[in-house]
Amino acid sequence: AFAGRTGMGAVMGSKNLKAVACRGHLRPRVADPQAVATIARWIRDNTPAANRAMKDYGTASVVMSLNRQGGLPTRNFQMGSFDRASKISGQAMKETIFTRRRGCFACPVQCKREVKVGEPYVVDANYGGPEYETIAALGSNCEIDDLKIIAKGNEMAAAYGLDSISCGNTIAFAMECFERGLLTLKDTGGLDLHFGNGPAMLRLIEQIALRQGLGDLLADGVARAAKKLGPASEEFALHIKGLEIPMHEPRWKRGMGIGYIMSPTGADHCHNMHDSSYVKMYPLMEEMKALGILEPLPVADLSPAKIRLLIYNSLWMHFLNCAVCCYFVMVYGLVGFERMANLVSTVTGWNTSVFELMKVGERAATLGRVFNLREGFTSNDDNMPPRFFTPHTSGSIRQAALNSEEFQKAKQIYYDMMGWPDGVPSTGKLGELGIEWAMPN
Ligand code: SF4
Numbered sequence: 001a002f003a004g005r006t007g008m009g010a011v012m013g014s015k016n017l018k019a020v021a022c023r024g025h026l027r028p029r030v031a032d033p034q035a036v037a038t039i040a041r042w043i044r045d046n047t048p049a050a051n052r053a054m055k056d057y058g059t060a061s062v063v064m065s066l067n068r069q070g071g072l073p074t075r076n077f078q079m080g081s082f083d084r085a086s087k088i089s090g091q092a093m094k095e096t097i098f099t100r101r102r103g104c105f106a107c108p109v110q111c112k113r114e115v116k117v118g119e120p121y122v123v124d125a126n127y128g129g130p131e132y133e134t135i136a137a138l139g140s141n142c143e144i145d146d147l148k149i150i151a152k153g154n155e156m157a158a159a160y161g162l163d164s165i166s167c168g169n170t171i172a173f174a175m176e177c178f179e180r181g182l183l184t185l186k187d188t189g190g191l192d193l194h195f196g197n198g199p200a201m202l203r204l205i206e207q208i209a210l211r212q213g214l215g216d217l218l219a220d221g222v223a224r225a226a227k228k229l230g231p232a233s234e235e236f237a238l239h240i241k242g243l244e245i246p247m248h249e250p251r252w253k254r255g256m257g258i259g260y261i262m263s264p265t266g267a268d269h270c271h272n273m274h275d276s277s278y279v280k281m282y283p284l285m286e287e288m289k290a291l292g293i294l295e296p297l298p299v300a301d302l303s304p305a306k307i308r309l310l311i312y313n314s315l316w317m318h319f320l321n322c323a324v325c326c327y328f329v330m331v332y333g334l335v336g337f338e339r340m341a342n343l344v345s346t347v348t349g350w351n352t353s354v355f356e357l358m359k360v361g362e363r364a365a366t367l368g369r370v371f372n373l374r375e376g377f378t379s380n381d382d383n384m385p386p387r388f389f390t391p392h393t394s395g396s397i398r399q400a401a402l403n404s405e406e407f408q409k410a411k412q413i414y415y416d417m418m419g420w421p422d423g424v425p426s427t428g429k430l431g432e433l434g435i436e437w438a439m440p441n
Contacts, residue, residue, distance in 0.1 A: 006243060008267035031349030044108045047333030050283065054111045054328055055101070057133035059092030064089045067140075069276070070397030071249040074140045075195055076172035077238055077387055082251050085147035097147055100158050102128060109329055121152035121202075130154035130164075136247035137168025142175060142201055143257050149198035153205055160209035166221055169244035171204050173222045174214065176236040182229060189213040238385045241266035241377065246272070250388050251400045254300050255310040261313075261382040264368025271321060271365070273313035275299045275306070285332055288312070289333050290337050290354070300400070302410040304417075313419055318361035330407040363433045366418070366425050370438045374407030379423030382411060 012018070030036045053061035063085055066072040070080035086092060097117050103110030130138070130150050138144060138153040177183040178193035185192070191200045191214070207215025218225050222244055226237035234367060238245045243266025250257030252275075259272035277284045280296050288294075288309065288420030297306050316337070322329055330340060331381040337354045341411065345352050372381075384402060391401040419429030430436045 005165060006268060006270075009161055009163065013378040030347045030410075035346035036343070039339060039346065042328065042339070043333065043335060047335065048108050049327050050334040050412055051328060051332045054332065055088075055109050057094055058101075058113045058129070059328075060090030060093055060112050060113075060130070060135050062090075062132055062376045063135060066136075066249075069252065070392065070400070071252045071276070072140050073136050073245075073247050073249055073394075074395070076141060076144055076169075076176045076236060077249070078176075079395045080252060080358065080393075080397055081391050082140035082143070082145075085140060085275070087145040088139045088147055088150060090132075095130060097123075097151060098129065099125070107326070107329060110334065111328055114150050117148045117151050121148045123148075123151045123155045124159075127155040133247045134164040134168070137165045138201060139168075140169055140170070141172045141247070143195035144201055145196075146198050149202060153202055156202065156205045156209075160205070162205065162209060163192045165246055166244040167205060167208065169238060170208065170222050170225065171201055171217050173225065173233075173236050173238070174204065174218055177229065177233050180236070182233050183214070187214060210236075218294050235386055238387060239267060240384065241372075241381050244268045245385070248272075249383065249397075251392065251402055252256075252276075252299060252397055253308045253400065254410075255300050255405075257301070257384060257388065257402065257407070258307065258414055259310055259314055261384055261411065262414055264365065264372055270327070270360075271314050271317040273310045274299075278291075280307060284331070284393065287334065287336055294367055302406050304413050307410055307413045307417060311414070312358075315358050315361035315365060318364040319357045320361075322360055322364055359433065362418075363435060366429065367435060367438055368418075369420065369425055370430075370435075373424060375425045379415075382423060420437065 009294045012179040025052050048055050063072065067085035071171055072080055074080060074083055084368040088379050093113060099114045099116045101110045102112040102114050108197060109343055114125050115123055116125065116131035117123040134154045134157070135150055139150045144150060154164060157167050174183060174196045175193050178188065179195065183193065191203060193200055204215060204218070208219050209215070211219050217228055221239065221242060222237035223239045224234045225240045235356070240260050245260065245267045246269040248256055248258060248269050255275045256269065260267040263271060275297070276299050278288070278296055279299050285296050290313050293309055293312065295305070296374050297303070307371050317327060321326060329335065341352055341354045344350065344357065384407065389402045389404055415423055427436065427439065430439055
């Protein structure tokens with residue numbers, strides 16, 4: 001597992017901790033082994049079919065559909081479609097560098113890829129192939145269309161312990177600054193940082209990891225780099241609360257945009273919602289009926305109904321993160337809310353329910369909020385970079401941009417629904433969650 005994103009790697013680094021390795025020889029005990037085995041068999045037999053594309057092409061299966069819909073970050077989020085996307089898709093990987101599927105222990109989906117790349121970009125198979133986020137961050141967002149170079153960048157980022165999303169965003173930021181004259185060849189030590197220069201991207205990953213040359217400026221991410229580089233660069237530094245934006249376009253998936261600004265870890269897609277999964281009666285939308293959400297919603301909708309959909313999804317994902325369960329299996333594998341609650345009960349012996357597990361997620365989200373308030377964040381930090389309020393320069397949603405007034409309104413609705421007036425969890429909300437001791441001063 002990696003600890004590169006959302007600050008965990010920085011915490012470990014500050015303590016001089018390189019890794020935590022665990023080894024065991026005993027089977028973990030569960031409360032009801034037979035019932036757990038029944039649910040495990042159901043997951044084994046059903047989730048791969050529900051998640052066929054992930055099994056066949058990995059997370060990169062989404063590259064072409066996102067590209068068609070204008071949701072593939074390109075050129076530091078200036079565009080949402082990449083004219084060479086087919087060269088970096090999951091299908092292209094399968095036909096070129098893919099050797100076999102891999103995955104986490106006992107997972108029936110096995111979404112990981114193993115790849116083989118020869119000279120001059122030899123990739124150690126143990127690092128696996130690039131996932132969607134890496135393909136977009138080091139690929140389309142830097143306008144690089146060579147899967148072998150992206151696979152090499154993926155290997156290097158993993159070997160150096162860098163988050164490939166932040167790393168790719170930071171390199172795209174540097175490329176845009178270079179093209180706009182804010183960085184010169186003198187600043188880059190002679191590196192030509194035009195978008196599309198794959199070898200320069202690889203060189204920059206190394207420089208960032210080793211804090212050499214321009215890498216020293218970029219190693220702390222785009223927020224701090226822009227502070228040092230000057231105000232003119234700030235509009236190209238795409239981050240929320242210091243965390244670079246994941247590879248999901250918030251001008252298109254607007255509920256996810258609200259999720260980004262409300263996430264306790266900054267721009268984060270891992271306790272969020274993909275609006276595009278709820279625009280029709282898709283299987284995921286069907287599942288939401290169990291929570292009383294009956295109608296699909298347009299991808300760009302930001303009505304109270306969309307914010308409710310976002311919050312329910314987000315709280316469930318916060319719970320799944322607490323339970324260390326994979327979203328691709330438990331959500332996209334259509335395991336369902338009730339079956340998941342049964343799994344927790346049969347593993348732990350607790351007589352729990354979907355309601356209680358939702359509250360686990362809400363407690364985690366609210367504690368994260370309280371922690372951030374204590375550390376000095378305010379509701380002013382719940383904001384999207386200005387670029388997303390301007391339209392794409394080309395592609396299938398070239399007219400689309402966030403509307404500031406609508407976005408601010410949606411933010412207030414989110415606070416209201418969460419019981420966070422002005423962004424601060426109320427006494428009543430903390431009491432309801434049993435964490436009144438966490439009350440901010
Ligand atoms: S557990 Fe999740 S991330 Fe791991 S291989 Fe399975 S689907 Fe992929």
